[in-house]
Amino acid sequence: MLAAEGGSPTPVLTNIVILVLAAFVGFQVxxxxxxxxxxxxxxxxxxxxGIVLLGGLVAIANATGFLNRFILVIAIAFGTINVVGGFLVxxxxxxxxxxKPEPVAExxxxxx
Amino acid sequence: MTATAFFQDLDxxxxxxxxxxxxxxxxxxxxxxxxxxVQGNKIAAFGMLVAVLATLLEPxxxxxxxxxxxxxxxxxxxxxxxxxxxxxxxxMPQMVALFNGVGGGAVALISWAEFRAAGGDLSSDxxxxxxxxxxxxxxxxxxxxxxxxxGKLQGLISGSPVKIPAGLFVNIGLLAVAAGSGLAILxxxxxxxxxxxxxxxxxxxxxLAVLPIGGADMPVVISTLNAFTGLSAAAAGIALSNYALIVxxxxxxxxxxILTDQMAKAMNRSIGSVLLGxxxxxxxxxxxxxxxxxxxxxxxxxxxxxxxxxxxxxxxIVPGYxxxxxxxxxxxxxxxKALEKKGIEVKFAIHPVAGRMPGHMNVLLxxxxxxxxxxxxxxDINGEFSRTDVSLxxxxxxxxxxxxxxxxDSPIYGMPILNVDESKQVIVLKRSMASGFAGIxxxxxxxxxxxxxxxxxxxxxxxxxSELNQL
Numbered sequence: 001m002l003a004a005e006g007g008s009p010t011p012v013l014t015n016i017v018i019l020v021l022a023a024f025v026g027f028q029v030x031x032x033x034x035x036x037x038x039x040x041x042x043x044x045x046x047x048x049x050g051i052v053l054l055g056g057l058v059a060i061a062n063a064t065g066f067l068n069r070f071i072l073v074i075a076i077a078f079g080t081i082n083v084v085g086g087f088l089v090x091x092x093x094x095x096x097x098x099x100k101p102e103p104v105a106e107x108x109x110x111x112x
Numbered sequence: 113m114t115a116t117a118f119f120q121d122l123d124x125x126x127x128x129x130x131x132x133x134x135x136x137x138x139x140x141x142x143x144x145x146x147x148x149x150v151q152g153n154k155i156a157a158f159g160m161l162v163a164v165l166a167t168l169l170e171p172x173x174x175x176x177x178x179x180x181x182x183x184x185x186x187x188x189x190x191x192x193x194x195x196x197x198x199x200x201x202x203x204m205p206q207m208v209a210l211f212n213g214v215g216g217g218a219v220a221l222i223s224w225a226e227f228r229a230a231g232g233d234l235s236s237d238x239x240x241x242x243x244x245x246x247x248x249x250x251x252x253x254x255x256x257x258x259x260x261x262x263g264k265l266q267g268l269i270s271g272s273p274v275k276i277p278a279g280l281f282v283n284i285g286l287l288a289v290a291a292g293s294g295l296a297i298l299x300x301x302x303x304x305x306x307x308x309x310x311x312x313x314x315x316x317x318x319x320l321a322v323l324p325i326g327g328a329d330m331p332v333v334i335s336t337l338n339a340f341t342g343l344s345a346a347a348a349g350i351a352l353s354n355y356a357l358i359v360x361x362x363x364x365x366x367x368x369x370i371l372t373d374q375m376a377k378a379m380n381r382s383i384g385s386v387l388l389g390x391x392x393x394x395x396x397x398x399x400x401x402x403x404x405x406x407x408x409x410x411x412x413x414x415x416x417x418x419x420x421x422x423x424x425x426x427x428x429i430v431p432g433y434x435x436x437x438x439x440x441x442x443x444x445x446x447x448x449k450a451l452e453k454k455g456i457e458v459k460f461a462i463h464p465v466a467g468r469m470p471g472h473m474n475v476l477l478x479x480x481x482x483x484x485x486x487x488x489x490x491x492d493i494n495g496e497f498s499r500t501d502v503s504l505x506x507x508x509x510x511x512x513x514x515x516x517x518x519x520x521d522s523p524i525y526g527m528p529i530l531n532v533d534e535s536k537q538v539i540v541l542k543r544s545m546a547s548g549f550a551g552i553x554x555x556x557x558x559x560x561x562x563x564x565x566x567x568x569x570x571x572x573x574x575x576x577x578s579e580l581n582q583l
Contacts, residue, residue: 081195
């Protein structure tokens with residue numbers, strides 16, 4: 001797996017290229033998020049972190065034996081908690097952020 | 113090529129991953145403004161759906177696997193949905209700590225399962241072995257560290273710093289045990305016990321690293337653990353050669369790193385001093401030189417504050433964690449509405465560490481229906497204090513301490529603060545004269561322009577509002 005085939009880089013190098021580029025993109029995108037939204041940002045990245053769910057799905061295809069499968073079912077459950085819980089709670093938080101109502105409509109305050 | 117073969121093709125799955133992480137990045141870039149953020153979150157969630165569905169096309173998955181996957185996803189949904197629906201906004205730091213924990217735990221478990229699937233042989237392919245060991249260590253530290261952080265925030269464990277004798281050496285020793293066991297496995301040992309030793313040593317390290325850290329340092333801890341879980345996912349992604357995991361993990365890692373850095377700066381502390389020391393040592397050093405401030409404190413009444421406010425043009429409210437503890441955010445919103453009804457401009461000055469996690473105070477005020485355009489960040493509002501008629505400090509202390517700006521020998525010197533002392537009048541709502549978490553006296557309280565309103569923040573604010581409405 002480490003050997004290069006026909007001029008293309010080894011898979012691990014391709015992975016590291018992607019890793020480094022993702023780090024730059026991540027820093028660029030996240031540094032533009034204002035302080036106001038840092039809590040939803042954290043819960044949102046928690047949700048994206050739930051991507052480890054995919055690791056569980058891939059791994060369970062090759063898993064044999066009770067213990068291996070049991071470990072991975074827990075991992076999948078953990079990942080799902082991140083995904084489902086993270087996106088839901090972020091949505092709940094973000095929908096509370098409201099602009100100042102127009103002076104005309106100020107009499108009736110929208111209730112969350 | 114048949115249709116099934118096409119969809120199960122690795123290239124097709126990879127193309128789906130490309131779509132998925134593009135959606136993550138688009139979604140996150142919409143988080144730059146509250147107007148587009150809700151949509152951004154939905155885009156990212158859709159990206160996740162694409163990624164999960166694509167992975168389910170993996171040719172290796174059999175019928176029994178799908179049953180297990182359904183069980184796992186079912187359990188996760190049953191736990192995650194009610195938790196997300198019912199959590200109180202004051203409890204968000206605990207919630208995020210818990211999410212960090214399960215994320216790190218998932219990575220640690222996957223790396224263990226992969227180690228077992230390889231029959232313990234990680235030495236023949238180090239490109240898989242090294243990231244797998246790394247993911248196991250970081251994942252396990254995050255899981256246990258986050259659980260302790262959760263316990264502290266939830267009040268299950270004492271929030272004050274727990275001093276561990278020779279803690280630094282113990283932690284370095286534990287890291288050495290985990291790394292050493294990992295090295296032995298990478299060099300050819302196929303011992304199951306050694307891998308478990310990695311997980312256990314990292315687990316103890318996670319516990320011992322977070323236990324000594326006090327409650328007020330939690331913003332830094334949560335952000336750091338957030339970065340850790342991201343990096344562990346990226347490492348697992350390299351081990352599994354899964355592009356979606358690498359990109360998403362790295363983005364989370366970048367986010368956690370940025371937030372950790374910002375929080376540490378806002379508290380004027382290095383990340384190292386938070387993670388290695390707890391706050392214990394520095395407090396002791398502080399107490400010696402603190403008591404010289406002296407002077408007299410003027411206390412006032414709710415009725416007087418109401419009159420003062422009624423004649424103001426610009427009022428800045430400075431909320432601190434004390435306001436959240438007193439559950440006074442809705443009462444404060446009533447006060448700001450009453451002021452606006454009289455044509456008085458109201459702004460909220462939010463210090464980056466006003467809550468227990470980055471941006472926490474903004475969420476609490478948004479929940480109380482404070483419009484986000486009234487919430488001002490520190491750099492933005494600091495220029496406005498000089499034209500502020502009344503600053504109302506509610507449950508905040510250290511973040512308003514002018515010593516940070518004026519007294520080079522103060523332990524908080526250099527910490528960015530809200531320049532409340534520049535406003536014409538300052539009203540400080542406080543339970544008593546006790547000092548803030550850092551144990552430092554605040555000369556702001558002794559200024560000629562400052563008046564103290566002692567009592568429970570919620571009751572005081574309600575009283576001011578009712579007095580104001582009668583004027």
